[in-house]
Amino acid sequence: MTAATSIILAGVGGKGVITVTNVLSQGLVALGYDVKVSEVHGMSQRGGSVHAQVRFGDKIYSPLIEMGTADYIVGFDQIEALRWGSFLKQEGRMLVNLAELNEDTYKGKYEDNFSRYKHVTYVEGTAIAKETGNVRNENFVMLGALLQALGFEFDVWKSTMEKYIKKQYQEDSILSLLRGMREQRVAREKETVYEL
Amino acid sequence: MKALMMGNEAIARGAYEANCKIISSYPGTPSTEIVESISVYEGVYAEWAPNEKVALEVAAGACIAGIRSLTTMKHVGVNVAADPLFNMTYEGVNAGLVIVSADDPGIHSSQNEQDNRIYASHAKMPLLEPTSSQECKDMIVEAYEISERFNTPVLFRTTTRVSHSKGIVHFQEDLAVEEKFRTYKKNKLDRLLLPAISRKRHLEIEANLLDIQAYSNSYPLNVIEYSSPEIGIVTSGISYQYVKEVFGDTVSVLKLGMSYPFPDEKAKEFAAWAKTIYVVEEGEPFIETSLKAMGIACTGKEIIPVCGELNPEIIRKAITREEFDCYEGVQVPPRPPRLCAGCGYLGLYSAVKQHRDIIAAGDIGCYTLGGTEPIKALDTVLCMGASISMATGMQRTQDFKPMGKKVFAFIGDSTFFHSGMTGLLNAVYNKTPIVICILDNRSTSMTGNQENPGTGRTLQGSTSEVIRIEDIVLALGIKPDNLRILDPTNLQETQQCVDTAKHSTEPFVIISRHPCELLKSKAEPTKKYIIDNVTCVNCKKCTMLGCSAIKIVDRQIMIDPLDCKGCSICQQVCPYDSIKEA
Ligand SMILES: Cc1ncc(C[n+]2csc(CCOP(=O)(O)OP(=O)(O)O)c2C)c(N)n1
Numbered sequence: 001m002t003a004a005t006s007i008i009l010a011g012v013g014g015k016g017v018i019t020v021t022n023v024l025s026q027g028l029v030a031l032g033y034d035v036k037v038s039e040v041h042g043m044s045q046r047g048g049s050v051h052a053q054v055r056f057g058d059k060i061y062s063p064l065i066e067m068g069t070a071d072y073i074v075g076f077d078q079i080e081a082l083r084w085g086s087f088l089k090q091e092g093r094m095l096v097n098l099a100e101l102n103e104d105t106y107k108g109k110y111e112d113n114f115s116r117y118k119h120v121t122y123v124e125g126t127a128i129a130k131e132t133g134n135v136r137n138e139n140f141v142m143l144g145a146l147l148q149a150l151g152f153e154f155d156v157w158k159s160t161m162e163k164y165i166k167k168q169y170q171e172d173s174i175l176s177l178l179r180g181m182r183e184q185r186v187a188r189e190k191e192t193v194y195e196l
Numbered sequence: 197m198k199a200l201m202m203g204n205e206a207i208a209r210g211a212y213e214a215n216c217k218i219i220s221s222y223p224g225t226p227s228t229e230i231v232e233s234i235s236v237y238e239g240v241y242a243e244w245a246p247n248e249k250v251a252l253e254v255a256a257g258a259c260i261a262g263i264r265s266l267t268t269m270k271h272v273g274v275n276v277a278a279d280p281l282f283n284m285t286y287e288g289v290n291a292g293l294v295i296v297s298a299d300d301p302g303i304h305s306s307q308n309e310q311d312n313r314i315y316a317s318h319a320k321m322p323l324l325e326p327t328s329s330q331e332c333k334d335m336i337v338e339a340y341e342i343s344e345r346f347n348t349p350v351l352f353r354t355t356t357r358v359s360h361s362k363g364i365v366h367f368q369e370d371l372a373v374e375e376k377f378r379t380y381k382k383n384k385l386d387r388l389l390l391p392a393i394s395r396k397r398h399l400e401i402e403a404n405l406l407d408i409q410a411y412s413n414s415y416p417l418n419v420i421e422y423s424s425p426e427i428g429i430v431t432s433g434i435s436y437q438y439v440k441e442v443f444g445d446t447v448s449v450l451k452l453g454m455s456y457p458f459p460d461e462k463a464k465e466f467a468a469w470a471k472t473i474y475v476v477e478e479g480e481p482f483i484e485t486s487l488k489a490m491g492i493a494c495t496g497k498e499i500i501p502v503c504g505e506l507n508p509e510i511i512r513k514a515i516t517r518e519e520f521d522c523y524e525g526v527q528v529p530p531r532p533p534r535l536c537a538g539c540g541y542l543g544l545y546s547a548v549k550q551h552r553d554i555i556a557a558g559d560i561g562c563y564t565l566g567g568t569e570p571i572k573a574l575d576t577v578l579c580m581g582a583s584i585s586m587a588t589g590m591q592r593t594q595d596f597k598p599m600g601k602k603v604f605a606f607i608g609d610s611t612f613f614h615s616g617m618t619g620l621l622n623a624v625y626n627k628t629p630i631v632i633c634i635l636d637n638r639s640t641s642m643t644g645n646q647e648n649p650g651t652g653r654t655l656q657g658s659t660s661e662v663i664r665i666e667d668i669v670l671a672l673g674i675k676p677d678n679l680r681i682l683d684p685t686n687l688q689e690t691q692q693c694v695d696t697a698k699h700s701t702e703p704f705v706i707i708s709r710h711p712c713e714l715l716k717s718k719a720e721p722t723k724k725y726i727i728d729n730v731t732c733v734n735c736k737k738c739t740m741l742g743c744s745a746i747k748i749v750d751r752q753i754m755i756d757p758l759d760c761k762g763c764s765i766c767q768q769v770c771p772y773d774s775i776k777e778a
Contacts, residue, residue, distance in 0.1 A: 012531055025362060029200050037200070037362040040304045047744055048533035062441035063361035063434075066508040068520030079528045086525040104748045105529055113526045 004057035006065040007146070008084050011076030013047045016139030019165075021052040024143060027152075027160035028056045038063040049080060074146050076125070076139060077101060078110055088117060095145050097125035097138055121145065128179050137176035144180020154181060197369040203358040206329040206365050207268075207296060208233035210336030212240060215373050216264040216294070220245045220254035222614065223643040224270030225305040226359040227298035231268055235655050239373070244646055244655045247580075247614040248273035252280045252295065259293040259349075260387065262378035264340055268296040271312045272579065276615070282319045284349045286389055286397045291378045292343035294336065296352045298359045301478045302505030305356075307560070307579060309503070311479030316351045316456040320401050322408050323351050323456040324417075327436040329363035335417065335453060344378075346408050348401075355478065357434040357505065409457035417453025418462050420469070424448065427515075428470020430463070430483055430494070435476045438508045442516075458486040467492045474499075474515055478506045535565050537745035538721070538761025540710025541635060543684035545573040546741055546769060547691045548604065548633075551698060555590055555601045559583035559616070561608035562642045562712075563635050571742040574606065581615025583607045587630040588623050602698045604631045609665065610640035610648040617668060623703045624673035631697040631704045634665055637712040645714055669705045678704045685710055687768040713761060721762035724778040725755050732774040738766040 007024075011017040021037060028035045033056040040050075053065045070088050075081020077099035088094060094117050101107055114120050123145045125138035147157055161174050201209065207230045211219070219242040221231045235242040245251035248269045258265035269277060274297050281295065297312040316323035324339050326332045332354065339350040386393060412418060427447040431439050436451050443449075450466040452459065463486070467473065475484040475496035484496035499514040500506065513519050535541055545566045548554055558567055558574035559582060567574035576586055583605035591603040607616045612634050623630055640646040647653045652662035669679060678700060680693045690708070697704045711718065727738075729752050738753065739746050743766060745759035755766070757778070767775040 013533070025200055029198075029364060034364060035200060035362070038357060039360055039362075040356065047531075047536065049531045060363075061437045062508050063357060063363070063437065064507045066441075066512070066520065068509075068522035079531070082526040082528050086522040088523055090521055090523075102749045104751060107749075110526070110528060116523060116526075 004055050004060055005072075005150070006070045007054045007072045007074065008051060008065060008070050008087055009054065009074045009076070010049070010051040010080035010084050011139070012080065013050045015050075015076050016136065017050045017052055017076060020139045020143045021054060023157070023160055023164050024146070025054055025056075026164055027157050028054070030160060031156060034058060034060045036060045036063040049083065051080070051084065072146060072149065074142055076142060078114075079106055082110055082113055085113075085117065090118065093119040093121060093149060095121050095123055095142065095149060097123050097142055099126050099138070121149070123180070125180070128183070129176055132172055132176050132179065134172050134176075137173055140173045140176035141180035144177040144182075147177075148181040154178060198364050198366045200362050201329045201333075201365045202229060202360060202362050203326065203329045203332045203354055204229035204298075204360070205233045206332035207336050207352075207354070208237070209365065209367060210333035211266050211294070212237045213333070213367070213371055213373060214264060214292070214337045214340040215375060216266045216292075216340065217241060218255065218258035218263055218265040219243070219267070220251040220258075220265070221268045222246065222248045222251050222273060223640055223646045224248075224273050224298070225643055226300060226354075226356040227268045227270045227273070227296060228643050228646070229359075230296060230298075231655065234266075242655055244648065246649060248277040249280060252277040252284075255293055255295070256280055256284055256287065259289045259291045260287070260380070262291050262380045264292045266294050266296065268298065270306065271297055271299040271310050272307060273297075274312050274315055275310075276580070278315075281315065281349075283389060285320045285401055286394055287387055288347045288397075289343055289349055290380065292340035293349040294339045294343060294352050295349055296354065299353060299355045299479070301355055307577070309479065311482065312351070313353055313455065313482045314480060316353070319351070320405060321349050321351050322346070322412070322454060323353060324454055325353050325433045325452065326358055327433055327451070327453075328358070329361070329365045331417070331453070332358065333365055333367060338417075342408075342411070346404055346411075348404065348408070353433070355434055355505070361434075405457050409460065412454045412457050412459040413461040415454045415459065417451070418459045419451050419453075420462065420466050421445075421449040421451065422469065425469050425471055428466055428473045429476055430466065430473060430487065431476040432483060433478065435478055435506055435511070438506055438511050439476050441508045442512045452483060455483055455486075458483075460486075460490060463487060463490060463492060476500055476506070476511055532568065533565060534568075534744045535562060535571075535742055536713040536761075537743050537759045538713045538763040540637060540684040540708060540763075541566055542571075542741050542743055543687055543690055543710075543763075543765045544633065544635065544708045545571050546765065547684075547687060547694045549573050550691070551602075551694065553601050554698065555587075555599075555603045557583040557587040557590065557603060557605045559605070559607040559611050560642075561611055561635070561640075562637075563606055563608055564642075566606070566742075569742075570740050580611050581607070581619060583611075584616050584619030584623060584630070584632055587632070588619065588626075588628045591628050591630045602631065604633060604697075606633050606635060608641075609634065609636040609638065609650050610646075612665065613649050613663075617672065620669065620674070620703075620705075621672045627702070629701050629703060631700065631706065633706045633708055634669075636665055636707055636709040638709075639712040639715055641712045641714060645712065645716075665707055669707070674703060674705050678702055679707070680705070681707045681709060683710055684708045685763045685765055687765060721760065723762040724757055724760040725762065725764065725767055725775050726757075726778040727753055727755055728774045728776060729754075731772055733772055735771065737769050737771060738775065741766060741769060
């Protein structure tokens with residue numbers, strides 16, 4: 001029996017956390033895993049913090065992830081990644097989008113906090129999404145980076161995307177996912193970033 | 197066939213498979229998706245009712261007339277429907293009736309975290325508690341069997357983590373639903389709850405409960421999972437999954453799918469096996485009290501909290517005192533939900549806030565966010581519909597203890613239809629000079645833009661009569677001179693109206709009408725606004741509006757062009773003319 005893999009996806013309302021969670025979990029089902037997903041709807045969707053928890057393996061009981069046990073935290077921006085930091089297990093990996101946080105409340109105030117985690121991968125999700133022509137696709141770049149980290153092949157996910165993403169958005173979003181998976185410069189270990 | 201389903205989607209699937217044909221509900225997190233999901237199945241009638249009491253009564257009528265029916269609501273909705281709920285046990289069903297109560301431990305999106313399992317024992321009806329999406333589907337089918345077999349409504353209780361979590365559900369895709377209906381017998385006296393009949397019915401209900409208890413003892417989802425006898429855990433609902441997560445198969449578990457009537461024989465069997473018994477349940481000590489009443493020694497709320505929702509780590513810490521190493525948390529600024537950019541409520545609240553002598557009684561909906569930073573326009577929020585009646589009470593105190601204040605009520609369109617109309621009737625009838633602002637955004641927004649009687653569309657989106665709020669208000673006795681209809685993005689008009697209303701000596705209504713920004717029908721903005729940072733003196737008048745498009749970057753106020761909806765409210769409040777069309 002393989003142990004469960006636990007993932008937290010965190011962002012703010014309207015940035016596609018729920019969409020990406022849906023693709024991820026449907027793809028995992030297609031791959032034959034037992035899957036549980038926890039989301040909270042309602043009040044939390046009015047522009048505030050939004051997160052989802054996804055767990056997969058041979059047999060999953062709890063839809064909630066215990067503190068200190070998440071294998072991956074996917075932060076759609078730096079603030080939301082840090083909010084869930086204590087859920088990461090010691091050997092777990094943070095995947096953080098380098099989002100443009102220019103509001104004074106956030107700017108330049110939280111970057112240093114990532115040094116405490118053993119494994120951090122910075123992803124230029126926002127920049128890459130812009131290059132593909134749609135800033136809103138940063139969520140798919142992040143999904144791509146996660147799938148890459150999990151060691152999955154692109155093919156399954158292409159068909160999952162085709163099934164669950166509306167036709168008119170498919171091309172852009174699949175491209176963003178692919179760039180998230182494949183591009184070397186996307187994944188930079190934290191040490192390199194601090195040298196920049 | 198298998199599919200990943202939310203608990204709520206699985207409940208809809210199960211009800212469909214059970215040949216439930218009539219569904220009436222009022223939206224409320226975390227219950228809403230049940231109705232939305234079942235409405236797309238063929239051959240069912242599903243509707244949004246104006247409130248939970250109406251919804252339950254529609255379902256009650258349908259089951260008595262011989263067709264299986266369903267009503268779903270959030271936990272506090274059951275309070276609204278409590279009158280028909282309690283009496284339906286006396287009335288009895290004909291075809292099956294299931295009432296879904298979706299509770300919200302942890303208060304993700306509610307006013308309180310009441311545990312509605314207690315309603316089952318109080319109203320004397322069987323209680324089912326699914327632990328997963330698969331069980332949501334399977335147990336609903338059983339709930340209808342139980343309802344018909346014992347001639348009783350069944351309370352089906354989920355929580356946010358059952359309703360909104362997704363899990364794999366196995367089902368038969370091309371299942372032919374068996375269309376079996378029950379005949380209706382006219383003039384059956386038991387259905388007239390007159391004292392003589394109700395006294396007889398009460399005796400029958402008590403006897404019936406003993407039969408259901410015997411069934412509960414043999415109910416397959418009240419199951420003992422035997423393992424080591426050292427530790428035995430009694431649990432139900434989502435807590436079962438957490439217990440399995442923490443302990444796997446190392447402890448014995450009594451899992452209760454039906455915890456009322458309490459399966460006493462099963463509990464005795466478990467107590468005879470397990471040496472130390474823990475009760476792991478969210479909320480109130482419901483199971484624990486039953487065990488203790490039987491004289492079974494157990495530990496429950498001594499170590500498992502009553503407040504908040506449970507999770508694996510709380511259970512692990514409480515029972516094993518172990519916890520995992522965690523990275524130390526980083527304090528980051530909270531990002532609470534906010535009113536959308538362009539929301540009409542921003543204009544109305546901005547006008548009201550200029551008056552220090554207004555007491556503002558709020559209500560439940562997106563506009564409740566007008567009570568939070570930086571708007572802070574509301575004084576009270578209690579429950580749906582309470583704004584108007586509480587305003588009446590507060591205004592009346594000033595007959596004895598003048599505060600020199602005028603009391604305003606703020607109530608949304610859906611909430612007005614839900615339970616505001618009677619409050620207004622009362623204020624008019626008893627001549628209490630309050631001001632009622634009806635925030636008509638043409639939608640039930642907080643719960644996800646459902647239709648309501650004012651939108652002119654039904655649950656399925658087909659056109660219906662548009663019930664005009666102004667017609668209702670006039671019919672309830674508001675004088676035409678005491679009614680104003682305005683667009684809150686026009687600040688000058690809004691300010692004048694608030695001023696006139698404040699000085700009225702009679703009940704006064706303002707209908708503040710501006711369609712919700714999240715409606716799909718909403719057109720893309722035709723203009724945007726920018727701030728001229730040369731003339732801007734950072735007075736922060738615009739930031740105090742609470743518009744989420746207005747941000748501070750490098751100590752300067754700016755309007756995020758991606759978020760701006762072009763409503764122009766900020767331009768109208770700027771005293772320095774620094775906000776211009778882009
Ligand atoms: C008794 C009860 N039923 C349902 C709810 C869930 N609920 C909270 S806000 C809301 C919608 C309110 O809609 P509306 O009054 O139109 O205000 P809006 O959200 O559009 O601003 C509902 C249904 C509740 N809190 N209490």
